[in-house]
Amino acid sequence: MMFPEYRPRRLRRNEQFRSLVRETRPAADQLIYPLFVQPGKNVREPVSSMPGVFRISVDQLGAEARECRELGLNHLLLFGLPDKKDSMGSGAHAKDGIIQRAIRELKNKAPEMMITTDVCLCEYTSHGHCGVLIDHGVDNDATLEILARIALSHARAGADMVAPSDMMDGRVAEIRQALDENNFDMVPIMSYAVKYASAFYGPFRDAAECAPQEGDRQGYQMDPANSREALREATLDLEEGADILMVKPAVAYLDIIRQLRDEFDLPVAAYHVSGEYAMIKAAAAKGWIDEKRVMAETLLSIQRAGADIIITYYAKDMARLLREGKF
């Protein structure tokens, strides 16, 4: 029997060779770190289902942003918990709302840090849905105008990019038009183009107190069984003016990330969501897995699937690992 001429092990011989031929390299400047902002002063409240994640008050944001910058992170994604909720989610576009205050604070204390905001109603509505309710259903077209107002109020407060996560039809066009008409034509839209109705958002809903009081989100978020539909959703957002297409969750949808990467030439982002984070944390706490290695391997898989940008609660830990040169 002829021995094969090609021996894959030749290039695995040591780290110098392995890194010479390494195809995928995570980088801190392509990570986005989500932050939860809540009212009060001096607040740093742990989220029990997401160890290592805190809900912090506005006065803490400057220090947090500086720490992130020192680690090489350039982008934050903000979620807000308002003082009070109502049926229309009016706190979401209040001039002095929690997110608007947070943006101003961050732009003041860490102007080089890029701020993206989540544009949605669910954290601000008393019923917890991502749009307004009319006759017990989430009304698509009545929600659009409110979403545009939210995005505009974020841009006015100084947001660098907006990220609509509501999954209403037509919202990217509505938001783009509102931004353009008000001289915010340079503010990009990172659309949650392909967002599945997923159980992996469970811990986030604890953190942001936004679980729907009644019903679920299957009437607007996508069916996890569908992949052709993901391409239609992404096409619509592209045509409506999205600058970045996002897939969410990430790990359970690596095939979708790859399809978007192959079909579109826009940057593709993937959201490594709360449940995906919490599962690693829980197994690590039991001593069943090596947390850092599983974290790195997970983020690598998302990048390898085709994501240019990864949104993850592990951003700081990953940036630290990269800095230590251990990856």
Ligand code: PBG
């Ligand atoms: C809200 C929103 C959600 C997430 C991001 N934006 C929750 C949801 O749609 O229920 C989930 C993020 C995570 O799980 O980490 N529109």
